[in-house]
Amino acid sequence: MNKYNSDTQEDGRGIKCKNYELCECVLPKWWFDCKGKYLCTNCDIMFGTWGNQKGKGILQISDNVECPICVECKKGISYPRCNHMVCIECFRRCMYGDDTGQPIFPYPDIED
Numbered sequence: 001m002n003k004y005n006s007d008t009q010e011d012g013r014g015i016k017c018k019n020y021e022l023c024e025c026v027l028p029k030w031w032f033d034c035k036g037k038y039l040c041t042n043c044d045i046m047f048g049t050w051g052n053q054k055g056k057g058i059l060q061i062s063d064n065v066e067c068p069i070c071v072e073c074k075k076g077i078s079y080p081r082c083n084h085m086v087c088i089e090c091f092r093r094c095m096y097g098d099d100t101g102q103p104i105f106p107y108p109d110i111e112d
Contacts (some may be wrong), residue, residue: 013028018039018043019047021061023043025043027040043057047059047082055081057080059077060083061077062076062078062085063075068084069086069106070090074088076088079091
């Protein structure tokens with residue numbers, strides 16, 4: 001009997017975080033037994049209910065979202081505390097920033 005959820009994605013190294021398309025984290029197979037969830041620690045801290053945060057934890061990912069930041073149709077992801085969608089690239093730029101942790105601005109010029 002499989003103890004993992006039917007929607008749990010496994011690869012040869014372990015179980016993919018539920019936000020894998022964003023964080024690309026693969027969890028060891030014992031992770032659920034220890035933590036009780038399929039989120040990596042980074043996603044749980046940044047997007048979940050760590051401490052007194054009110055995040056969703058598992059972010060919704062959709063194909064063909066028109067990003068309000070770069071104005072391109074790409075695979076999009078929802079923000080952790082609302083249902084607004086942006087493309088994954090812009091989400092990473094806004095949430096993770098550059099090597100110093102600062103958001104990367106300005107965005108490249110948009111052609112008409």
